[in-house]
Amino acid sequence: MSSQKSKAHLNLIGGKWVESPSGETFESVNPADLSDIVGRFQLSTADDADQAIAAASTAQPDWASAPPSQRADILNRAAKLMESKTRELAELLTREEGKTLAESTNEIKRAAANLTFYASQSYLIGGETLPTDEKSTFLYTIRRPVGVVSVITPWNFPVTIPVRKIAPALAAGNTVVFKPASLTPMMAIKLCEILTEAGLPPGVINIVTGSASKVGSRLVQNKQVNAVTFTGSWDVGDHIQHAVGTTCRTQLEMGGKNPIVVLEDADLDLAVACTVQGAFGLSGQACTGTSRAIVAKRVIGEFTERVIDATRNLTIGNGLTEGVKMGPVADKNQEDTILGYVKIGKEEGAELLYGGRKLDGDGYDRGYFIEPAIFSRVQPEMRIAQEEVFGPVLAIIECDGFDDGLEIANRVDYGLSASICTRDLGRAQQFVESIQAGMVKVNQPTTGVALNAPFGGVKRSSTDTFREQGSIAMEFFTRIKTVSVRYGK
Numbered sequence: 001m002s003s004q005k006s007k008a009h010l011n012l013i014g015g016k017w018v019e020s021p022s023g024e025t026f027e028s029v030n031p032a033d034l035s036d037i038v039g040r041f042q043l044s045t046a047d048d049a050d051q052a053i054a055a056a057s058t059a060q061p062d063w064a065s066a067p068p069s070q071r072a073d074i075l076n077r078a079a080k081l082m083e084s085k086t087r088e089l090a091e092l093l094t095r096e097e098g099k100t101l102a103e104s105t106n107e108i109k110r111a112a113a114n115l116t117f118y119a120s121q122s123y124l125i126g127g128e129t130l131p132t133d134e135k136s137t138f139l140y141t142i143r144r145p146v147g148v149v150s151v152i153t154p155w156n157f158p159v160t161i162p163v164r165k166i167a168p169a170l171a172a173g174n175t176v177v178f179k180p181a182s183l184t185p186m187m188a189i190k191l192c193e194i195l196t197e198a199g200l201p202p203g204v205i206n207i208v209t210g211s212a213s214k215v216g217s218r219l220v221q222n223k224q225v226n227a228v229t230f231t232g233s234w235d236v237g238d239h240i241q242h243a244v245g246t247t248c249r250t251q252l253e254m255g256g257k258n259p260i261v262v263l264e265d266a267d268l269d270l271a272v273a274c275t276v277q278g279a280f281g282l283s284g285q286a287c288t289g290t291s292r293a294i295v296a297k298r299v300i301g302e303f304t305e306r307v308i309d310a311t312r313n314l315t316i317g318n319g320l321t322e323g324v325k326m327g328p329v330a331d332k333n334q335e336d337t338i339l340g341y342v343k344i345g346k347e348e349g350a351e352l353l354y355g356g357r358k359l360d361g362d363g364y365d366r367g368y369f370i371e372p373a374i375f376s377r378v379q380p381e382m383r384i385a386q387e388e389v390f391g392p393v394l395a396i397i398e399c400d401g402f403d404d405g406l407e408i409a410n411r412v413d414y415g416l417s418a419s420i421c422t423r424d425l426g427r428a429q430q431f432v433e434s435i436q437a438g439m440v441k442v443n444q445p446t447t448g449v450a451l452n453a454p455f456g457g458v459k460r461s462s463t464d465t466f467r468e469q470g471s472i473a474m475e476f477f478t479r480i481k482t483v484s485v486r487y488g489k
């Protein structure tokens with residue numbers, strides 16, 4: 001499996017695969033097996049980023065005037081290519097990021113479906129006609145691409161998150177400079193290869209791999225960049241928001257501290273299944289992952305026991321192995337941070353009921369494997385109930401009922417996704433109205449949102465500017481022009 005001696009993958013700039021003049025490379029490593037080097041990549045410089053931006057800027061006018069059928073055809077072809085390579089790409093994704101093969105397969109299929117969805121959006125970029133008091137005048141709006149878009153993405157969904165940014169950008173006639181997370185450059189290169197093979201003209205998609213410390217500021221501050229779409233942590237998003245100029249628009253998707261509220265009338269089987277899936281799916285490394293279960297006093301005992309039982313049944317291991325339900329965490333940093341929060345939880349006085357230790361023996365020493373952690377007696381103000389852990393750590397918090405549960409759920413800085421488990425439709429609707437979150441689920445896990453639905457949050461989870469996903473995504477990637485035409489006296 002190791003490709004240690006293989007040549008380094010190249011950057012894509014202006015339609016050519018090129019080396020970085022830095023002459024330096026870096027590796028991506030399988031977090032389930034550190035001896036498996038997934039690939040080697042260019043450690044790009046600020047100059048590489050500037051060149052990619054210049055190439056995107058040169059290519060943009062022609063791409064903007066390409067007919068919608070051309071853009072749609074290319075995106076549809078890319079979708080088909082991706083589908084045809086599902087197995088190969090899913091295995092590579094599991095090797096590079098660590099998620100299970102089933103999770104990777106879902107991600108590839110979802111990315112292909114996104115490409116198809118945005119292909120159709122090429123035809124749907126419209127405007128509106130407006131009544132006017134002016135005689136013989138036709139007043140209307142048109143939408144045009146914003147120009148050059150920097151796409152900066154995290155490692156946890158290294159295919160779907162880039163696709164749900166790049167595909168709408170391209171469908172609207174923008175050109176793109178793509179900087180993937182340094183942990184998962186292989187999947188980004190594969191995506192660019194597919195888009196190129198599908199017929200994207202030179203310069204329409206460009207990729208520079210490497211550390212944000214080298215290329216990040218250019219992608220955000222170069223004056224030829226008209227928009228930055230970013231997904232990642234609050235700290236980096238906040239930095240980007242302050243670094244961009246006033247003529248550059250931003251779309252920032254950041255962290256979460258997502259609650260599931262379980263009322264005493266809940267279907268406990270369902271509540272437990274939703275909680276375990278939301279908390280430990282993707283090794284807890286989903287922005288919409290469940291990190292707090294806020295549970296009514298009367299059912300908290302039974303709920304907790306059942307969550308522990310269900311968690312015990314999760315087989316942890318290399319995501320390529322059949323039957324494995326939870327893979328490793330992404331890297332040493334993630335491992336240290338997660339184990340650090342387990343320690344903090346214990347020190348704060350929460351009770352660690354299950355897991356929370358680094359696994360060893362049985363092949364676990366090869367990678368970054370952690371047992372899921374379940375804490376009870378968590379107080380809402382504790383750090384494990386307030387800060388994003390981004391790992392398989394569940395904080396169970398007792399509440400007195402609906403009002404108390406809602407208040408605790410809202411008492412955090414984040415507001416991405418939230419769920420309630422109840423049979424009472426009235427309570428559910430009250431929750432929908434009052435929860436401070438961009439996405440609300442009823443009797444469902446906090447994770448997973450349909451690809452045609454708007455995605456985003458409130459508070460520290462997203463900038464209150466533009467939503468991602470669905471047709472509303474096209475708003476970020478287009479600019480409105482108002483047109484007034486006098487056609488007579």
Ligand code: NAP
Nearest residue numbers: 153154155180181182211212216232233236253254255287
């Ligand atoms: P991160 O450290 O913020 O990095 C995200 C991306 O930003 C990476 O490509 C990173 O490059 C780049 N970056 C870092 N510093 C930068 C700078 N100063 N200027 C420009 N780019 C910079 O996040 P992560 O660890 O990859 O991902 C985990 C975070 O993403 C969590 O907080 C999670 O909640 C969030 N997330 C949110 C959503 C959502 O939709 N709301 C979805 C998924 C994940 P390097 O890799 O080279 O550092």
